[in-house]
Amino acid sequence: MAKRTTILKVSGLSRAFGPNTIFERFNLEVRTGEAIALTGRNGAGKSTLLRCLVGADHPDDGSVEVCGNAMNETSPEIRRDVATVIDDLDFFPDLSVVEHLDLLARAHGIADPDEVVDEVLEEVQLVPQSGQLPGTLSSGQRRRLALATAFVRPRKLLILDEPEQRLDTEGVRWLAQRLKSERQKGLAVVFASHEPELVESVATRVIQLGAARG
């Protein structure tokens, strides 16, 4: 059995908004092949924690390391290793679905990206929409495109904030299968979810976050 290396190390992470402490001295270590599910009610701090993990938000205290590199959102090394789907993903309004995926694959150095792009498009069921501009997609299709951007590129760690959002039942089932296979391939996955089916079938560890404390 291959030795499991640490992909993500979170030490003493704290974040508060004014008098409200969202989380305090939070520690986490995620190794290859592990999938961590963050659960908890609205306002428990799942999205804030994930935003701190990807560098989109700055914690008040503590540190985040990805593959031994201290978290810096603009660091190319971190961006190369971490694929994220959180709420701030934007698309070029004048670039079609397939062109977005082609651009991301090429940017990550995949010389002939057609095969992987077609495969991912097929998987997220966006083949008929491949020539559409993002503004014309439904919210569910936009979510699928956002997920496709994470799957079309090389990655060591997947960070997803409620990836099941706006997906239909079949879509949630596909996502569960896909994340499970990602984990089995040796990738590390951290995701927040309210979907018990997804959490049960994918997660190797479940972390229940508490509600905001006064």
Place this chain on the structure above:
Amino acid sequence: MSSLEAGADDFAYEQPPEPKPLTPANPRELKRLMKDWRAGRATRNVLQAMSDAYVAVFAAVMIGAMVVNVILKAQRTVAQCTSATCLSARAILPWAAFTATIAVALAVSRLFGPVLASAAEGFWLLDAPVSRSKLLRSRLVGAIIAAFLGGAIVGGLISALTGSGLIEVLVWAGATALSAASSVAFAAAQQGIERHRLTHLATYLFGVLAIGALFSVVGVAAGWFSLGLSDNLGIELGLIMIAASVLVLLVSALPAALRLGQIRRTRLLTGGALVSGISGAFYALDIGLARDIVVERRAIERGHVHPRRGKGLGLEALVWREWQRLWRFPQPLLVLAATIVVPYAADALGMSVLTPVFAALALFGSTIPLLNGLRVLTRTGGLARCLPFSLARIKVASIAVPAILAGIWALATTPAYLGFGDGAVDRPVPEAFLTAVATAAAGLLAAVRWTQAKGVDFGAPMVASQAGAFPPGLVTNLFRGFDVCIITTAPLLLGLSPWWSLGIAAIAAAILLNSMDAETLRARQAEQQKQLAAQRKQRADAAAATKQRKR
């Protein structure tokens, strides 16, 4: 027992009276109801609003008087110029304004409708059994009147600023106003039958004519050709245009009014949603957001494209995509090409000293649409996070294509700085080239600064004013880009070497294109403070441990 668990016996109902038969509401009743809903929630009465508006009205009158004074002074100054270049600009620029106004009126009409309805009207009125034509008639008339007024201002202003006499100014103001009104009526007539191809074609045709008119100003000024226009020809042609515009207005307004009932509900509401989105953005003085809404809307109108394979790997792929996206929506190139005329026109009109400022401002405005990629990549950071490069490198790749185009623009405008017009500032070729490059750099960097603007942070510390507290970003966002233009071209304005401007441009580029943006600086500052706090804690712990050991 809770009320939910109560049995049927616990309640005694009186038999309700027989309901009166319902009659459909008429538009006036529905409008009164809407007015009641809106006015009923007002927090101030008319007098209070009027007293609040006093300062605004007074300020508007003051600023208006100042603007009119400046225009009159400029008109008197330019009217004294009797050189061939001034005369040609006086004869041709009103034509350029005339055709450009038609193009803009058609494009804006097509974007918004021109007939539109708000979401509230869509909910309350469009589903009601009332005549849609009657409801929308005032909208059509309103749009035509707005275009008329806008056209009159543009036509009159351009004609006055080129030094035309009063009658000529009035004729061109009337011609441009009527042409704008007839364009809106024409677009409305097309909207009624859901056909937009003619409007689209006419937009391009008049856009190209406007650019052609601008180029002919330069051609005459440079002495490349002569149009041989007599003094009275402007008035005569203007009157002919008035007659033609009135004809088009009548021919278009009638079918437009008759087809109002055929306009689909969704088409009316999308126009209304666009207006409310844009007005919301303008209310927050977030012009970038307003532009984003328009860009998104245009893309939705296009809907589908023929996908094209990318090229290259790494950052090269991003540059290639920028190029492909520009060819997919090439309209901004036309505007960029049109701005080449600006330095020549300024020189022709005897404003050589101000030429770099005008040219940089024109390039600034025309380069913004070329930076859509940079806008998306810096707006939220989500897409940039998907790319394995530093933010600085992403920014450089995103502006590579616009930078090449700005370079070509600099080459094309270099002759304008050689001093070809009457009374122009003469420069040797190397200095003219450097001046053109500095001007292009100023315009490009200003557009980069404008594009990277974040929305106003209403959570930031506020500045107190007589009108209440407001975040400083609300004001500074208005000047974004203009500041770079002015600061970079200031040495040229003061007659200093263009190397000074290039030096300032280099510093501006280092700030704008590196990751030295405000957000990163704040993050670095926070990180340093955190490290400092950790060191302090470490020292305090060590001191406490030493004290403990001593005890």
